[in-house]
Amino acid sequence: MTGELRVLGKEGDTKVIWDAAKEDEVTAARATFDTLKKKGYFGYKVEKDGGKGEIIHQFDPEAEKIIMALPMRGG
Amino acid sequence: MPTVLSSGATITTSSATTVWISWVSASTDISASGVWSVWNGSTAGTTTNSNSPHINYQPRQLTAAEREAQERRHAEQQTRLNKQREEEAAAKERALTLLRESIDAEQQAQFDRDKSFIVQGQSGKRYRVRHGWSGNVDELDGAGGVVARYCIHPQISVPVEDNMVIQKLMLEADEKRFLSIANKMVVRQPVPA
Numbered sequence: 001m002t003g004e005l006r007v008l009g010k011e012g013d014t015k016v017i018w019d020a021a022k023e024d025e026v027t028a029a030r031a032t033f034d035t036l037k038k039k040g041y042f043g044y045k046v047e048k049d050g051g052k053g054e055i056i057h058q059f060d061p062e063a064e065k066i067i068m069a070l071p072m073r074g075g
Numbered sequence: 076m077p078t079v080l081s082s083g084a085t086i087t088t089s090s091a092t093t094v095w096i097s098w099v100s101a102s103t104d105i106s107a108s109g110v111w112s113v114w115n116g117s118t119a120g121t122t123t124n125s126n127s128p129h130i131n132y133q134p135r136q137l138t139a140a141e142r143e144a145q146e147r148r149h150a151e152q153q154t155r156l157n158k159q160r161e162e163e164a165a166a167k168e169r170a171l172t173l174l175r176e177s178i179d180a181e182q183q184a185q186f187d188r189d190k191s192f193i194v195q196g197q198s199g200k201r202y203r204v205r206h207g208w209s210g211n212v213d214e215l216d217g218a219g220g221v222v223a224r225y226c227i228h229p230q231i232s233v234p235v236e237d238n239m240v241i242q243k244l245m246l247e248a249d250e251k252r253f254l255s256i257a258n259k260m261v262v263r264q265p266v267p268a
Contacts, residue, residue, distance in 0.1 A: 010231060012237065049179065
């Protein structure tokens with residue numbers, strides 16, 4: 001199963017894709033997730049059909065899609 | 076009336092105002108440099124020679140090489156600007172795709188209609204997320220009226236559609252944090268459902 005990490009940023013989103021059966025890809029995706037968490041990003045696991053998201057604090061290799069949201073502030 | 080002499084000669088006047096009036100009159104025999112020297116100096120019966128080097132500035136003509144270098148710089152600047160515009164357009168396109176993927180069919184129909192969609196928060200409250208960067212999230216009452224407006228967005232500039240995705244995700248999965256961060260403006264008291 002293929003999952004994708006969508007990292008939101010200034011240039012729009014960038015994708016990190018992993019195959020749950022391939023350890024190196026899972027490791028790379030997890031490292032990206034952890035690095036972004038340290039920078040204040042929040043991870044939301046979402047289903048591919050636009051359903052409700054769920055906040056996650058650890059990388060889930062079985063997730064279909066994880067959106068990494070930037071830190072927010074009041075306007 | 077004071078006498079204003081021809082360009083390059085000494086000008087005598089009693090006031091800067093008089094010089095100005097002479098300058099804007101039909102007189103064609105007065106130089107800008109002559110007027111400027113009097114205008115800039117003392118206004119009490121000042122006599123100024125208008126031939127001082129510093130006031131006879133004429134821009135130097137560029138050499139062919141300098142003109143070429145200037146044109147090259149302008150072309151490079153234009154290329155950079157064009158590239159930046161293309162990147163921004165591509166980012167916006169990606170953000171719009173992600174937004175469409177992140178909302179369900181009903182929300183997509185709402186968005187296509189009026190560039191907004193309704194989200195149900197964790198608490199059960201309904202919010203309308205409108206296309207925008209700030210002040211674009213409305214809390215709705217039972218009758219669909221706006222009772223409050225929220226302003227919350229990323230700390231760095233991102234495409235507006237990405238902002239909407241994050242707002243939706245927060246309302247659905249992290250509503251308390253959304254409300255703790257957002258600036259709220261109360262519009263009116265809620266009407267019960």
